[in-house]
Amino acid sequence: MKCEFNVKKSMTNALLSLIMLAGVLTVKGQPPRGPLVISPQVNPDKTVVFRYLAPRANEVKLSAQFLKEQLPMAKDTSGIWSVTVGPIDPDIYPYSFNVDGVTVMDPANVAFFPNERFKASLVDVPADPPLVHAVKDVPHGTVTYEYYPSSEKTTGSLVIYTPPGYDKDQSKSYPVFYLISGTTDTEETWFKVGRTNFILDNLIAEGKARPMIIVMPYGNVAARIAAQTGAPKPADPMGRESADALKRAKDFENDLVNNIVPYVEKNYRAIQTRESRAIGGFSRGGGQTLRSAFGNMDKFAWICCYASYLSSNEMERDYRSIYENAANTNQQLKLFWIGVGNEDFLYNSTVEFMDFLKAKGVNYKSRITSGGHTWMNTKKYLSETAQLLFK
Amino acid sequence: MKCEFNVKKSMTNALLSLIMLAGVLTVKGQPPRGPLVISPQVNPDKTVVFRYLAPRANEVKLSAQFLKEQLPMAKDTSGIWSVTVGPIDPDIYPYSFNVDGVTVMDPANVAFFPNERFKASLVDVPADPPLVHAVKDVPHGTVTYEYYPSSEKTTGSLVIYTPPGYDKDQSKSYPVFYLISGTTDTEETWFKVGRTNFILDNLIAEGKARPMIIVMPYGNVAARIAAQTGAPKPADPMGRESADALKRAKDFENDLVNNIVPYVEKNYRAIQTRESRAIGGFSRGGGQTLRSAFGNMDKFAWICCYASYLSSNEMERDYRSIYENAANTNQQLKLFWIGVGNEDFLYNSTVEFMDFLKAKGVNYKSRITSGGHTWMNTKKYLSETAQLLFK
Numbered sequence: 001m002k003c004e005f006n007v008k009k010s011m012t013n014a015l016l017s018l019i020m021l022a023g024v025l026t027v028k029g030q031p032p033r034g035p036l037v038i039s040p041q042v043n044p045d046k047t048v049v050f051r052y053l054a055p056r057a058n059e060v061k062l063s064a065q066f067l068k069e070q071l072p073m074a075k076d077t078s079g080i081w082s083v084t085v086g087p088i089d090p091d092i093y094p095y096s097f098n099v100d101g102v103t104v105m106d107p108a109n110v111a112f113f114p115n116e117r118f119k120a121s122l123v124d125v126p127a128d129p130p131l132v133h134a135v136k137d138v139p140h141g142t143v144t145y146e147y148y149p150s151s152e153k154t155t156g157s158l159v160i161y162t163p164p165g166y167d168k169d170q171s172k173s174y175p176v177f178y179l180i181s182g183t184t185d186t187e188e189t190w191f192k193v194g195r196t197n198f199i200l201d202n203l204i205a206e207g208k209a210r211p212m213i214i215v216m217p218y219g220n221v222a223a224r225i226a227a228q229t230g231a232p233k234p235a236d237p238m239g240r241e242s243a244d245a246l247k248r249a250k251d252f253e254n255d256l257v258n259n260i261v262p263y264v265e266k267n268y269r270a271i272q273t274r275e276s277r278a279i280g281g282f283s284r285g286g287g288q289t290l291r292s293a294f295g296n297m298d299k300f301a302w303i304c305c306y307a308s309y310l311s312s313n314e315m316e317r318d319y320r321s322i323y324e325n326a327a328n329t330n331q332q333l334k335l336f337w338i339g340v341g342n343e344d345f346l347y348n349s350t351v352e353f354m355d356f357l358k359a360k361g362v363n364y365k366s367r368i369t370s371g372g373h374t375w376m377n378t379k380k381y382l383s384e385t386a387q388l389l390f391k
Numbered sequence: 392m393k394c395e396f397n398v399k400k401s402m403t404n405a406l407l408s409l410i411m412l413a414g415v416l417t418v419k420g421q422p423p424r425g426p427l428v429i430s431p432q433v434n435p436d437k438t439v440v441f442r443y444l445a446p447r448a449n450e451v452k453l454s455a456q457f458l459k460e461q462l463p464m465a466k467d468t469s470g471i472w473s474v475t476v477g478p479i480d481p482d483i484y485p486y487s488f489n490v491d492g493v494t495v496m497d498p499a500n501v502a503f504f505p506n507e508r509f510k511a512s513l514v515d516v517p518a519d520p521p522l523v524h525a526v527k528d529v530p531h532g533t534v535t536y537e538y539y540p541s542s543e544k545t546t547g548s549l550v551i552y553t554p555p556g557y558d559k560d561q562s563k564s565y566p567v568f569y570l571i572s573g574t575t576d577t578e579e580t581w582f583k584v585g586r587t588n589f590i591l592d593n594l595i596a597e598g599k600a601r602p603m604i605i606v607m608p609y610g611n612v613a614a615r616i617a618a619q620t621g622a623p624k625p626a627d628p629m630g631r632e633s634a635d636a637l638k639r640a641k642d643f644e645n646d647l648v649n650n651i652v653p654y655v656e657k658n659y660r661a662i663q664t665r666e667s668r669a670i671g672g673f674s675r676g677g678g679q680t681l682r683s684a685f686g687n688m689d690k691f692a693w694i695c696c697y698a699s700y701l702s703s704n705e706m707e708r709d710y711r712s713i714y715e716n717a718a719n720t721n722q723q724l725k726l727f728w729i730g731v732g733n734e735d736f737l738y739n740s741t742v743e744f745m746d747f748l749k750a751k752g753v754n755y756k757s758r759i760t761s762g763g764h765t766w767m768n769t770k771k772y773l774s775e776t777a778q779l780l781f782k
Contacts, residue, residue, distance in 0.1 A: 036508075044621070056492040101447035104495045107510045110577055112503070117427075119498045135546050135619065140538035145588075147531035155526050167658060170561060186501055197536075228526065230435070267558065 037080060039108040040095075040123045046087035048123060052097045052106065055079025063103065064095035064123070065374050073097075090127030091376050092195065094120040114188035116223065122193065132383045133195035138205035139164030143197050148263040151221055151255050154228040158218075158260065159187045160268070161197045163204055163211035173269040175276035175390040176213045177302075178256065178292075179382075180285030187218035190382075193375045194282075199383050209386045212278075215264055219285050221251040253292045257299065275334060278389050280304030282378045283346070294319040302335045302389055306381040307344050307373055309353030323360035330363045335388055339367035339381040346373060428471060430499040431486075431514045437478035439514060443488045443497065446470025454494065455486035455514070456765050464488075481518030482767050483586065485511040505579040507614065513584065523774045524586035529596035530555030534588050539654040542612055542646050545619040549609075549651065550578045551659070552588045554595055554602035564660040566667035566781040567604045568693075569647065569683075570773075571676030578609035581773075584766045585673075590774050600777045603669075606655050610676050612642040644683045648690065666725060669780050671695030673769045674737070685710040693726045693780055697772040698735050698764055700744030714751035721754045726779055730758035730772040737764060 039051035050062050052073065060081040061070040066088050073081040081097075094113050096103045105112055106121040113120040130136055141163045150156030163174065179196065181189040190196045196214055203209035218224060225231050265272050279300045281289035286308020293300045294310075295318075315323065322329050340350040357364055367384065371377045430442035441453050443464065451472040452461040457479050464472040472488075485504050487494045496503055497512035504511040521527055532554045541547030554565065570587065572580040581587045587605055594600035609615060616622050656663050670691045672680035677699020684691045685701075686709075706714065713720050731741040748755055758775065762768045 054491075054493045099493055099495075100445075100491060102445045102490055102495070103498065104490075104493070105510055107494065107508065110505065110507050114501065116501050117498065119496055135538070137540075137544070137546070140546070142538070143536040145534040145582075147526070147533070149528075153528070155528075155531070191536075 061098040116184040159216040161214040177278040180281030182283030278302030282306040326361035336364040341371040343372040452489040507575040550607040552605040568669040571672030573674030669693030673697040717752035727755040732762040734763040
């Protein structure tokens with residue numbers, strides 16, 4: 001090693017180091033970087049330490065889907081708040097910090113929950129042997145962001161899983177599962193939070209699922225049109241069954257049937273029969289699933305409905321054809337699967353929906369789990385239904 | 392419409408609506424959702440309204456890369472802080488809110504800056520005619536997340552752009568540009584912030600860039616190994632030229648040359664000659680670019696160095712072969728491009744590096760722009776160099 005000494009640069013470096021140690025390095029025009037905070041720190045015993053830097057905050061709490069209520073955190077002399085929790089049941093959980101009443105992501109954690117409204121981070125508590133969503137040493141499929149011509153001259157985006165080996169054998173075609181995420185989720189949520197790709201990689205490696213293409217669209221067509229054309233943003237998407245919500249559901253169904261399915265079948269080696277098309281979704285995406293399937297029985301033969309339902313009102317108004325000739329529906333549908341958690345705030349509505357179907361003689365497979373309206377359950381439902389599809 | 396009236400459900404719905412109006416809907420185990428906040432609101436006159444809900448905060452400021460300093464925001468009676476800025480020069484800018492000293496993303500905005508440390512959102516102020524990174528009505532390439540077997544039995548991830556038409560003509564092969572993001576950035580940053588795919592789509596549509604594959608790796612090999620194996624997390628990645636930083640640079644170079652390039656060339660239709668491999672990067676990724684290129688001149692013939700440098704010390708210690716036979720280096724390199732902003736905190740170091748090369752007779756193309764160490768500049772450098780590569 002050459003020991004040339006450059007006084008000017010060494011002093012600059014020393015100064016830079018001092019500033020960095022003081023935790024106030026501010027690159028012009030960039031957010032300031034504080035001292036290094038390690039969070040979350042998942043320990044071998046499944047306890048987890050959460051840390052958050054907020055020297056001026058009065059109160060910081062941990063909000064997490066493995067907790068019944070928010071947990072107070074304590075501040076150390078460097079202004080880092082922390083709390084140790086657990087042992088925690090292995091799974092991937094959304095969490096966030098509540099800083100003086102404001103919900104924020106964990107800035108030290110790259111794993112985030114893509115969503116239009118709330119910001120949450122993800123903590124992965126691993127199991128041994130690893131869970132079905134873990135990154136295992138098996139052949140991996142790929143996840144592709146595709147851009148397709150969509151409604152009102154906008155460019156839509158799709159996240160598409162192709163199974164391991166898809167690119168190897170150009171003569172092989174695959175069935176397609178259209179999988180829609182929930183209210184305020186984005187086209188990335190099934191990928192980043194639902195771990196669709198790793199779940200399928202693992203199930204395919206074990207021979208439990210058929211290799212398939214999974215297409216994850218963005219459910220909020222109006223928001224995309226607003227973003228790209230300057231049209232007004234849609235109102236709060238929480239409302240169900242308002243005229244506006246129903247119009248938007250129709251917008252999605254049209255986009256799916258007129259734009260997305262044709263785009264996928266033109267650009268991917270998809271088997272183009274109704275028996276090779278499945279549709280599924282969580283929460284609002286489950287409602288979109290039911291409407292898109294019931295409105296297009298010539299296109300989809302497999303339905304996976306995760307924590308969602310249609311009201312009897314809507315069924316009677318729009319989908320008489322589904323239950324008035326239940327025998328025909330039963331014959332057409334290869335699978336009609338409905339899963340919900342017994343603590344889900346949509347549990348009662350979902351059970352009412354199942355009762356409605358039962359009364360009309362429409363067959364379905366039901367799966368009642370523990371837990372609420374969470375992505376822990378959603379991953380579970382995907383893992384279970386992926387093993388039933390296209391068989 | 393059928394006017395069946397379900398008292399129980401209507402009351403439930405009414406109650407739900409009231410709760411939602413009050414802005415305190417808390418789905419069990421999920422982060423609470425407040426009133427709908429629209430932010431950022433980009434107006435036709437290029438002014439932008441930023442809004443942030445924080446009823447209990449004492450001080451909220453806007454921090455953004457189009458501002459010289461943070462801007463105070465004002466609170467309304469509903470607890471929403473806001474500020475109107477501009478008109479702003481069209482571009483995509485990172486921004487965040489400073490809430491009582493804590494930097495947070497904009498929860499109302501889906502567009503985020505993937506990063507290990509800081510959390511920022513992105514505001515897109517469009518131009519007319521649209522800028523080179525805009526989503527235009529041109530043929531679009533795709534962006535794929537690939538998972539490859541990496542160092543120490545971990546699974547690495549790559550984000551890979553393939554140009555429009557890549558999947559159509561299976562007989563065609565393409566040159567590959569390996570493009571590395573900066574310190575604390577992730578493999579997603581060139582995609583989400585750098586808009587690599589849209590920039591290339593537009594340049595290719597105008598005939599200004601050759602269709603190419605762009606491979607965006609994750610620069611922080613040690614962090615991935617820590618995440619997947621439970622090994623200790625690396626220390627603060629800001630330090631340069633420490634023994635640890637140099638080891639990690641070597642780890643990256645090894646991963647690139649031994650794992651990434653072979654994986655890409657096995658799975659993509661890549662032209663497998665040094666004249667068809669380019670390497671480029673921003674900030675730390677630029678340092679990794681220089682080390683990987685200088686250490687593997689048999690593999691790369693095109694170098695793009697954005698706001699980065701190697702010190703004279705390191706050049707003299709590790710890369711004598713590059714400058715001791717400058718004529719040979721000049722003959723081997725099809726392009727050696729170095730760009731930096733005159734307000735960049737690495738400006739002086741980069742100029743020193745260029746002076747070093749000049750003194751040794753190593754040819755390079757330099758590009759000094761205005762501005763700092765920002766992704767506005769980085770997009771500019773990518774747009775410029777993409778037009779020079781493989782020609």
